[in-house]
Amino acid sequence: MTSISERHDTAGWQAIDRKHFLHPFTDTKALHETGARIITRADGVYLWDSNGARLLDGMAGLWCVNVGYGRSELADVAAEQMRELPYYNSFFKTANPPVLALSELLAEVTPAHMNHVMFTSSGSESNDTIVRYVRRYWDVMGQPQRKTIISRWQAYHGSTVAGASLSGMKAMHAHGDLPIPGIVHIDPPYSYALGGDLTPAAFGLRAAGWLEAKIIELGADTVAAFIGEPIQGAGGVIIPPATYWPEIERICRQYGILLIADEVICGFGRTGHWFGCETFGFKPDMMAMAKGMSSGYLPIGGVMVADNIAQKMIDEGGEFFHGYTYSGHPTCCAVAERNIRIIRDEGLVERVRDDTGPYLQRRWRELEAHPLVGEARGIGFIGALELVRDKGTRQRFDPLGEVGTLCRDFCFANGLVMRAVWDTLIISPPLVMTHAEIDELIDLARRCLDLTAGAVGIPS
Numbered sequence: 001m002t003s004i005s006e007r008h009d010t011a012g013w014q015a016i017d018r019k020h021f022l023h024p025f026t027d028t029k030a031l032h033e034t035g036a037r038i039i040t041r042a043d044g045v046y047l048w049d050s051n052g053a054r055l056l057d058g059m060a061g062l063w064c065v066n067v068g069y070g071r072s073e074l075a076d077v078a079a080e081q082m083r084e085l086p087y088y089n090s091f092f093k094t095a096n097p098p099v100l101a102l103s104e105l106l107a108e109v110t111p112a113h114m115n116h117v118m119f120t121s122s123g124s125e126s127n128d129t130i131v132r133y134v135r136r137y138w139d140v141m142g143q144p145q146r147k148t149i150i151s152r153w154q155a156y157h158g159s160t161v162a163g164a165s166l167s168g169m170k171a172m173h174a175h176g177d178l179p180i181p182g183i184v185h186i187d188p189p190y191s192y193a194l195g196g197d198l199t200p201a202a203f204g205l206r207a208a209g210w211l212e213a214k215i216i217e218l219g220a221d222t223v224a225a226f227i228g229e230p231i232q233g234a235g236g237v238i239i240p241p242a243t244y245w246p247e248i249e250r251i252c253r254q255y256g257i258l259l260i261a262d263e264v265i266c267g268f269g270r271t272g273h274w275f276g277c278e279t280f281g282f283k284p285d286m287m288a289m290a291k292g293m294s295s296g297y298l299p300i301g302g303v304m305v306a307d308n309i310a311q312k313m314i315d316e317g318g319e320f321f322h323g324y325t326y327s328g329h330p331t332c333c334a335v336a337e338r339n340i341r342i343i344r345d346e347g348l349v350e351r352v353r354d355d356t357g358p359y360l361q362r363r364w365r366e367l368e369a370h371p372l373v374g375e376a377r378g379i380g381f382i383g384a385l386e387l388v389r390d391k392g393t394r395q396r397f398d399p400l401g402e403v404g405t406l407c408r409d410f411c412f413a414n415g416l417v418m419r420a421v422w423d424t425l426i427i428s429p430p431l432v433m434t435h436a437e438i439d440e441l442i443d444l445a446r447r448c449l450d451l452t453a454g455a456v457g458i459p460s
């Protein structure tokens, strides 16, 4: 039997795409003018399209393919599990070996105070689960007035109704009358945009202070939780100063509100620790996970719950009326379990922390010398470049986003996947990327910055 890829050529696939497929986050009419790029295969850190062009995947898919492409052991695990027990649910007092093995392994690799997990199929579902669990928790605690969740502008927590409400993207809120009641936003710890002349340490404290001000404005006894990505990914790889998270944690404890880490991007090694909260030194009450949990090989997510909260809900909460058909899907769990073992057994987290992460960051920062780049920042295997008209004054291009998109398109045309968030170019490569592949990424990025500078009339 021929593979699906061989059924059509590029034009054939694009015709079907135009006729039937509504892409996520896409202006469909504009896409139809150019036609979709059809990705047909991948190996290691490379993708190939239907025309045979090779791309270095600087985004690990969508921040998720941590162990790289082409891991046949994950395909084997999936095939074996599908033959044995492809699916069964975990409702009605049942469980299955893969969901239990994965639960046990997650308890080992997550922070020591977190030993209970609920499963979902995505990051959005994980955050939806958190909204419901947090609100239920405060009911069980006898404080039902604590319902408001504080999030941040430029956060991304997903695209479901609750996920998009938690997200701080105004364009998303405009679609579907969001946010839902009980979700409010504060400004992010975005030094390059909001830090002015403050030192990073001082700005981190100021940005954390915005949380305290919001809690006081709302009335502390109405606030249920604060949620944040350790590093805001889709909002432009916003990396808080070292002072930020410890102060956020102090404020949450002072006012008795829950601290939620959305680890959907940062989790499973991306920042050089298993979880971003460990990189930034704070202990969340709950964590949303997905993406790197299975390296994207199958859809799965989860929510880790701190012991004291899980125990309270177990002892006094009764039945929690929540769950999905695919919560604890045996095949997804088997693949996630093997994926996490690969990350652990190959020492990928330590490699990113001690070797390839520091190397990537050193080389990435060389790009700051480029006339278009106002700042090159990053941690571990995540990075951002701020493209600006004037480096001295941090003046942005007008209209915002056009130059970023131009550069992103040059990258695609020249064999590199980088993503543009307005005029911030971002990377999040597979954790298996080698020194030589990092060198290739930097060379390609520099070439595309030169092409972009040329197109907007800035000498490079």
Ligand SMILES: Cc1ncc(COP(=O)(O)O)c(C=O)c1O
Pocket (backbone or CB within 6 Å): 121, 122, 123, 124, 125, 127, 156, 157, 158, 159, 229, 233, 234, 262, 263, 264, 265, 290, 291
């Ligand atoms: C931090 C964060 N949370 C949640 C999500 C939503 O995950 P999903 O697309 O799997 O629903 C994303 C997706 O990019 C994310 O970056």
